[in-house]
Amino acid sequence: MSQSHALSDDQVGQELKKMTAFIKQEAMEKAREIEIKADEEFSIEKSKLVRQETSSIDTTYEKKFKQAQMSQQITRSTVANKTRLKVLSARQELLDGIFEAAEKKLGQATKDKGKYQGILKNLMLEGFYALNEGKVLVRGRKADYDVLKKAIGDAIKEYKDKVGKDIQVEIDGSNPLPEGSAGGVSIVGAGGKIDINNTFEERLKLLQDSALPSIRTTLFGKNENRKFYD
Structure with a gap:
């Protein structure tokens, strides 16, 4: 126990x-x-x-x-x-x-009358070839009418020799070029409907448009960013 x-x-x-x-x-x-x-x-x-x-x-x-x-x-x-x-x-x-x-300097080209006569002849011929008509009007400065008449004779002869056709050329005395113009001519055809402006001022504008790219390249060099050229 x-x-x-x-x-x-x-x-x-x-x-x-x-x-x-x-x-x-x-x-x-x-x-x-x-x-x-x-x-x-x-x-x-x-x-x-x-x-x-x-x-x-x-x-x-x-x-x-x-x-x-x-x-x-x-x-x-x-x-x-x-x-x-x-x-x-x-x-x-x-x-x-x-x-x-x-x-x-455009006006300086008119000082040598012989040279200016040749220039007017070539400017008119360019218009004659473009219009291809039997009758045309030529507009010039009133101060140039004497040398212009001689240039018209030369142009008519050369046109006939080159094209084989006669051409009637008249000075449009009622519509002369402004006396402030530097020179050159305007060739009118088709009854006054076609006017080929071959004045010095207009030719300079054409030159400015056509020659500007090459002038830019000459002055400033080739544009590396430009991909396409006319």
Whole structure:
């Protein structure tokens, strides 16, 4: 038969200390686990926030960089266009100056009457060939009528020699060229319906249109951006 023994106060105190120590140890371990878990979650959250902020900074920087690039391109394009326009304007002024100078010298061709007579003959012949009619009118400056009559005789003879046909040519005294004209002639056919303007001013305009590309090339060199040529 077993006999139960009651625990003494010392034994009870020791057991309480053991239980208290065990509970305290458990609490410390649990606290440590919580601390470690909290640190891990803090690190994860911190890394997440760092990534988010880094991504935001990268996005903002990329946006600002693109804006800066665009602004720089616009500035470069604006400067390039302004420079190009200034160059084109300067070139055009030079070309205009060349033809203005040429226009001022047109009248000098009429001073040598013999040479001028030959020029008038050739200008008329060009009109005769183009019209191919038996009768035409020729308009000139009143001051040129004497030399014009001689040139008409030369032109009629050469036309008959080249074409084998006669042509009747009269000076249109009722419609002379303006005295301010530099010279040349106007050949009228088809009963006044066709007027071939072979005045010096008109010939210079034609020359300006036809010779301008080659003049540009001579003065400024070949245009590397141009792909097609007439």
